[in-house]
Amino acid sequence: MKTLVFLVTALMITAATLVRAEEQPRTIQVSGQAQVQAVPDQALINLGVTNAAATAAEAMDLTSTSLAEVIAKLKEQGVEARDIQTQQLSLNPIWTQKIDKSTGQNRNHITGFSASNILAVRVKDMDKLGVILGEVVGDGANEFQGLRFSVQDPRPLVEQARADAVKDAMDRAAQLAAAAGVELGDVLSISENSVQPYARGANARFAAMESAAVPIEAGEVSYQSTVSMVFAIGQ
Numbered sequence: 045m046k047t048l049v050f051l052v053t054a055l056m057i058t059a060a061t062l063v064r065a066e067e068q069p070r071t072i073q074v075s076g077q078a079q080v081q082a083v084p085d086q087a088l089i090n091l092g093v094t095n096a097a098a099t100a101a102e103a104m105d106l107t108s109t110s111l112a113e114v115i116a117k118l119k120e121q122g123v124e125a126r127d128i129q130t131q132q133l134s135l136n137p138i139w140t141q142k143i144d145k146s147t148g149q150n151r152n153h154i155t156g157f158s159a160s161n162i163l164a165v166r167v168k169d170m171d172k173l174g175v176i177l178g179e180v181v182g183d184g185a186n187e188f189q190g191l192r193f194s195v196q197d198p199r200p201l202v203e204q205a206r207a208d209a210v211k212d213a214m215d216r217a218a219q220l221a222a223a224a225g226v227e228l229g230d231v232l233s234i235s236e237n238s239v240q241p242y243a244r245g246a247n248a249r250f251a252a253m254e255s256a257a258v259p260i261e262a263g264e265v266s267y268q269s270t271v272s273m274v275f276a277i278g279q
Contacts, residue, residue, distance in 0.1 A: 070277040072220055076213025079268045080205040084193035087173050092162035092187040103159035110184035111161045117183045121176045127166035134160045177258035193262050202239050205269035213273040227278030237270040
């Protein structure tokens, strides 16, 4: 009797497993990618002033005076106040090794101070970008920590990249289904892995040239989207 019960139970488990296996849909899994390019219409710059002096107050005063002139020049060139933001403000001692006469050993001594004030600047008039960089250099900017290009309204580019990535995934799935001799069924799932902006060909050749336009090559910016899709295999 116990053997019979065991066999019946085993058969039921096996049957249930087979049913679940049959219920699992056959699928095709693919990923799609797309890029959309556009000419940038704004530049984001990190620039500022650094000065060293014997005292902390003197170093900060020199930096503040020079930076005020840089800010004034930016506004004179049409950059709005809301597009200028303090990014980094620092004051650090300058250490120098000197021989301690009492011990004859090298010891660190503070011999001055370095003050730095870095701005994040957004330039929307791309035609003035080279001129603006040349002007601020002429008025005391001696720190240049980066330049990148972007678009003011990336939403249309993001939406286009996303739609193109989905189309790419659907085309891949259709090609795989045709090659396998099966029909492509409904979409079971779709997920977006990433939307990444990046600049291609953007370059700035920056040199300390007083009141001279800095050569700028803006290139183009791209938005890349990657999606994953799962399709059912039709009957």
